[in-house]
Amino acid sequence: MRILAKSDSLEARSATVFTLLQMDRVDLAVKELKKMNEIDEDATLTQLALAWVNIAVGKDKLKDAYYIYQEMMDKYGQSPQLLVAQSAVLILQGKYKDAEALLHEAQLRDANNSEALVNLVAVSQFLGKDYEVMKRYIAQLRDIDAKHPWVLDLEAKEALFEELASA
Incomplete structure (x- = not known):
């Protein structure tokens, strides 16, 4: 942080x-975003940072984040990253x-997009999809990105469950 400052x-x-958002310091992130706006409020990085802050703030700001990603897709095209970000909103x-539809679109553009797969697992749970659907997404994620933080966390929880179940 000192170097970035x-x-x-x-x-x-x-x-x-x-x-700052990773540290759950939304208040400080908002202040930093104001500095970015003073430099160039229309810059892509400023708009991305605004979307991140809006997501962290939540509630009514989620709509704004959605439209920021939509404007970026209109300007630059539908990249898997933008589709996944918009689906998160x-x-x-x-x-x-609606999120599931965007995630499937992201997969069409990049079948190996780890973040799309993680979000598809979550959306499948919310939609009450069959467990086999989630298992397929998890298996695909493990195949393409075994070191993804979500996979590592899942494996740690599975190991802990096995340990507790055998005790």
Whole structure:
């Protein structure tokens, strides 16, 4: 954080916003975002950081985050990353069917997108899909990205369950 604070670039400031949000310091992320807006409020990095902050704030700001991602897709095309980000907003809004559609679109563009698969597991649970559907997504995720944090966390929980069940 000290190194990032020394730079006035949008890249460093967006990394700072991201880090602050990971630390659950939305208040400080908002202040950093204001500095980014002073530099260039229309820059892609500023808009991405605004979407991140809006997601962290939640509630009414989720709509704004959704539209930021939509504007980016209109401008740059539907990348898997933007589709997954927009689907995350829909998940937070409880619009699971719409989120699932975006995630399937992301998979069409990149069948090996780990984040799309993780979100498909979550959406499948929310929609009450058959367990076999989730197992397929998890198996695919393990095949393409065995070191993904979600996979590692799942494996740790499975190991703990086995340990407790055998005790």
